[in-house]
Amino acid sequence: MTTYNLALIGFGGVNRALAELIRDEPQRFSSLGFELRVVAITDLAFGSLVQGDGIDLAAVLAMPRGSSFDGLPGGSSDPRNEEVIKNSPADIVVEATFTSPVDGEPAVSHVRWAIESGKHVVTTNKGPVALQGTSLSKLAAGNGVRFEYEGAVMSGTPVIRLAHKMLGGLELNAVQGILNGTSNYVLGRMEAGLRLDEAIAEAQNLGYAEADPTADIGGSDVRLKVAILANELLGATIHPSDVHTTGIQDITSDDVAQALANGLRWKLIGEARRESDGRIVASVQPIALEADHPLAGISGATNAVSFTTDLLGAVTVSGPGAGRVETAYALISDIIAVDDFVKGAVRA
Amino acid sequence: MTTYNLALIGFGGVNRALAELIRDEPQRFSSLGFELRVVAITDLAFGSLVQGDGIDLAAVLAMPRGSSFDGLPGGSSDPRNEEVIKNSPADIVVEATFTSPVDGEPAVSHVRWAIESGKHVVTTNKGPVALQGTSLSKLAAGNGVRFEYEGAVMSGTPVIRLAHKMLGGLELNAVQGILNGTSNYVLGRMEAGLRLDEAIAEAQNLGYAEADPTADIGGSDVRLKVAILANELLGATIHPSDVHTTGIQDITSDDVAQALANGLRWKLIGEARRESDGRIVASVQPIALEADHPLAGISGATNAVSFTTDLLGAVTVSGPGAGRVETAYALISDIIAVDDFVKGAVRA
Structure with a gap:
């Protein structure tokens, strides 16, 4: 051996x-x-x-x-x-x-x-x-x-290797993900009625969030991951600073409640997409997803990536995004x- | 070449x-x-x-x-x-x-x-x-x-090859799936207020369901797939007739509405599981899933499989389950x- x-x-x-x-x-x-x-x-x-x-x-x-x-x-x-x-x-x-x-x-x-x-x-x-x-x-x-x-x-x-080895022969046009468990947990708890600060405190007590939750809540953790996905899977050559980044710090309980009432769910979405002119555009931002979006049902601290492909449409993988x-x-x-x-x- | x-x-x-x-x-x-x-x-x-x-x-x-x-x-x-x-x-x-x-x-x-x-x-x-x-x-x-x-x-x-190639070195203890798009679509439409027969008719109009929807609604389509997953991924040697199968034909609008009110979602779940004595038990049955179950958010005609592993917990892949x-x-x-x-x- x-x-x-x-x-x-x-x-x-x-x-x-x-x-x-x-x-x-x-x-x-x-x-x-x-x-x-x-x-x-x-x-x-x-x-x-x-x-x-x-x-x-x-x-x-x-x-x-x-x-x-x-x-x-x-x-x-x-x-x-x-x-x-x-x-x-x-x-x-x-x-x-x-x-x-x-x-x-x-x-x-x-x-x-x-x-x-x-x-x-x-x-x-x-x-x-x-x-x-x-x-x-x-x-x-x-x-x-x-x-x-x-x-x-x-x-x-598996994400990177899954795209390379399991989606061979497909044209991959976009990657969207829920790539930070803390912010996803926080948004879920806000849907249950907590305020942002209460939800963050709870995530800290559970060990999901760091003492300083800025990188999780502000989107900079996801920004690094989006840069990786864009470069690795869409052939981009971008720097994390090229990823237009907005965190969830300004999402209010009212925003969340109003979205829910309209069948929408706020999620912090990291995304890289090939535009029709071939340019790769990458962003991190809170998006109120329709209930039937492949990432709308990803709950708690779970992470997920959805690949947009030409022959299969959306293929999504979800699982843990952290843990030793x-x-x-x-x-x-x-x-x-x-x-x-x-x-x-x-x-x- | x-x-x-x-x-x-x-x-x-x-x-x-x-x-x-x-x-x-x-x-x-x-x-x-x-x-x-x-x-x-x-x-x-x-x-x-x-x-x-x-x-x-x-x-x-x-x-x-x-x-x-x-x-x-x-x-x-x-x-x-x-x-x-x-x-x-x-x-x-x-x-x-x-x-x-x-x-x-x-x-x-x-x-x-x-x-x-x-x-x-x-x-x-x-x-x-x-x-x-x-x-x-x-x-x-x-x-x-x-x-x-x-x-x-x-x-x-990708399901079979994903499990073999992307989850190497993990112990796979159970596989659960939403493996029939028609029945999943029907259950979703029942959550929106339709009766079972109305939802089936709509699925037929959309081309999801066959003229005779028995195999979809009664679970026998899923039964074949569960036998494949059990044999291929859990090392079982079962025949489809070994898969205890119940379809969604007896799920009523009341069942669906009552579950929703309690935060639960009815899904037709195909499952194979390794019991503690090593036996593989396989079934197809409607289950009212908790909202945070990895398969609870799979909507419309989408299919999904969730793998229960020892080191990662649940890893789930979703995507189309049909289409030419x-x-x-x-x-x-x-x-x-x-x-x-x-x-x-x-x-x-």
């Missing part, structure tokens, strides 16, 4: 969830025809750890927050990201650091170092994909490695794609 | 739509890396036509109903299905005759003849898949050819899968 050596860059919720699955469920991977071994971990808090014969995941997962890899064989209190990414014996670099919506750093550099040193990269990080996706994909192709990022849009729910295990699954699906590539089972 | 020779078995709506796409849009296929040439057509009404260097599709598509292939070079007024399937120079047999819910014939024989003569088979015909899918798949594997049938469940909307062009696309997606197989780009 093939063994892939992994370097985990960032040891927060998502990469910890992946490490737990590798520790607890080796049969999940062996049934796919490969085995995963973590040979390096870097993290701002823990530092770095490189052990070419495989890190004891049970031991590092049990380390309390605030402790350090310093003192372990191959350990350091310093993350040493560049050195670990370039020189560790990893086949696949798993990038799961924080998302910078401005320049995508440090993730962009992490991805670049990995690709340039001949390693495949899988990531759930929107930043590098939204801001440098096209150039990084080109770099990967030139270096004969894969750059996979299914989790950047809707965590483990759900996002870790995106990494697994990316590793399956790397494995397909390594084993030659990829459509030319 | 690879050229695939096709034999079209049945020249009704779906295979005519495929022939029209081949006639009108060769670039759709060349962009996929292959070219399609129809070398044989058989049909109960037209008879049979075999022309190894390619049939003039514009000419045969222009032939009026009631005419015959007799008199054309390679033509006969007799369908000669067995001879054409076994001896025509086709690489891929496209089976689109009528569905027999009893024994799957004549499609089962058509598929068997094709496989045994070393030809790939693509079909949109539920009958052979629901009734003989496992044995036919085994026969195909033994003969080194593909038997592909994405269109048997939800026309061109939509179903012809299922055949195209099957031919892409054959091409992947021929070119070695298939995961082992």
